[in-house]
Amino acid sequence: MLQITQVNKSYENHRALTDVDLFVPKGVIFGLLGPNGAGKTTLIRIVNQIIEQDSGTVELDGRTLSPNDIRKIGYLPEERGLYKKMKVWDQLIYFSRLKGLSENEAKVQIKNWLEKLDVVSWKDKKIEDLSKGMAQKIQFIATVVHRPTLLILDEPFSGFDPVNAEIIKNEILELKEKGTTVILSTHRMESVELLCDHVAMINRSRKILDGTIREVKRSFRPEVFKISLNYLKRDIPMEWTPKFSDDVWKFTLPLAGKTPNQLLSEMMEFGEVLSFREQIPSIEEIFIHQVQASTHE
Ligand SMILES: Nc1ncnc2c1ncn2[C@@H]1O[C@H](COP(=O)(O)OP(=O)(O)OP(=O)(O)O)[C@@H](O)[C@H]1O
Numbered sequence: 001m002l003q004i005t006q007v008n009k010s011y012e013n014h015r016a017l018t019d020v021d022l023f024v025p026k027g028v029i030f031g032l033l034g035p036n037g038a039g040k041t042t043l044i045r046i047v048n049q050i051i052e053q054d055s056g057t058v059e060l061d062g063r064t065l066s067p068n069d070i071r072k073i074g075y076l077p078e079e080r081g082l083y084k085k086m087k088v089w090d091q092l093i094y095f096s097r098l099k100g101l102s103e104n105e106a107k108v109q110i111k112n113w114l115e116k117l118d119v120v121s122w123k124d125k126k127i128e129d130l131s132k133g134m135a136q137k138i139q140f141i142a143t144v145v146h147r148p149t150l151l152i153l154d155e156p157f158s159g160f161d162p163v164n165a166e167i168i169k170n171e172i173l174e175l176k177e178k179g180t181t182v183i184l185s186t187h188r189m190e191s192v193e194l195l196c197d198h199v200a201m202i203n204r205s206r207k208i209l210d211g212t213i214r215e216v217k218r219s220f221r222p223e224v225f226k227i228s229l230n231y232l233k234r235d236i237p238m239e240w241t242p243k244f245s246d247d248v249w250k251f252t253l254p255l256a257g258k259t260p261n262q263l264l265s266e267m268m269e270f271g272e273v274l275s276f277r278e279q280i281p282s283i284e285e286i287f288i289h290q291v292q293a294s295t296h297e
Pocket residue numbers: 011012014015016034035036037038039040041042043
C-alpha cells in the first residue's frame with residue numbers, strides 16, 4: 001500500500017529523518033512508534049504532502065505519491081484543526097467537499113457518521129461550544145468521511161474518556177475490517193498491543209525496528225519462564241528466589257541452554273507444576289529497551 005524508500009529530511013541543520021525505509025502492507029493497522037522528537041510527525045507530513053522530503057521516494061499503491069492521492073488519505077493530526085466558529089454540519093460538508101465528495105454524497109456520509117457516533121444533536125453547534133472530547137469525535141468524522149483507503153491517526157485517543165476511546169477503537173477496527181489501511185502514531189503502548197498488526201520504531205531520525213507484533217515480540221524473547229509449583233517433593237534452591245503466596249511457590253528461571261521441555265521435566269522433579277509460562281516482553285518494554293540501546297550507540 002505505502003512504500004517509503006530511503007527518505008531523508010532536514011530542517012535547517014537538524015536531521016529529522018535519516019534513510020528511512022518503511023513498507024505498510026494493505027489492510028493492516030501499522031503502529032508508528034518513537035519517543036518525542038524522533039521524526040514521526042515529519043514522516044506523516046511527508047506522506048500527507050504537507051512538506052517534501054529532501055531525498056528518497058514515497059509510493060502509494062505502486063505509484064509515486066501525487067497531489068490527487070490526498071483524496072485517498074485521511075489524516076487526523078495531533079494538533080487538531082477544526083474551525084472554532086463554524087458549525088459542525090457546515091464544517092463536515094466543507095472537509096468532505098475538499099476531499100472530493102459531491103454535495104449529496106457528503107450529506108449521506110456525514111448523516112451516517114453523526115448517527116453512528118451518536119452526535120446528531122450537535123450538528124448545529126459551533127465547535128467552540130463543544131467539549132474537547134466532543135470536538136475530537138467531529139474531527140474523527142472529518143478524517144474518515146471521504147472513505148480514505150489510507151488513514152493516518154496521530155494520537156487518536158487523546159482527549160477521549162475511556163468509553164469514547166473504546167467507541168473510536170472499535171470504529172478503527174471496523175474500518176480495518178472493511179479494508180482501510182491505518183497508520184497509528186501513539187505513545188500509548190496498550191493501544192498498540194490491542195490494535196496493531198505491524199509496528200515500526202523511529203529514534204533520533206532513524207528506523208530502529210520494524211515487523212509484525214509477533215515477529216518483534218519473538219525477536220525479543222528473553223527465554224525466561226515463570227513457574228509455579230503446588231506441593232514440593234524436594235526443596236527449591238534458594239538462589240532461585242522462590243516466593244510463597246496463596247499456598248503456591250513461584251519463581252522465574254532462564255532456559256540457560258535447555259529446551260522448554262527439559263526445563264519443565266526438571267521442574268516436575270521438584271513438585272506439581274501448576275503453571276509454566278514464557279515471559280514475553282510487552283511492546284512497551286521492547287520500546288524502552290530499544291530506544292535506550294539505540295540512544296547509547
Ligand atoms: N518545522 C520545523 N522546523 C525545525 N525543526 C523541526 C520542525 N518540525 C520538527 N522539527 C524537529 O524535527 C525533529 C522531529 O520532529 P517530529 O515532530 O517529526 O517528531 P515526533 O516524532 O513527531 O515527536 P512527538 O512524539 O513529540 O510528536 C524534532 O527535533 C523537531 O524539533
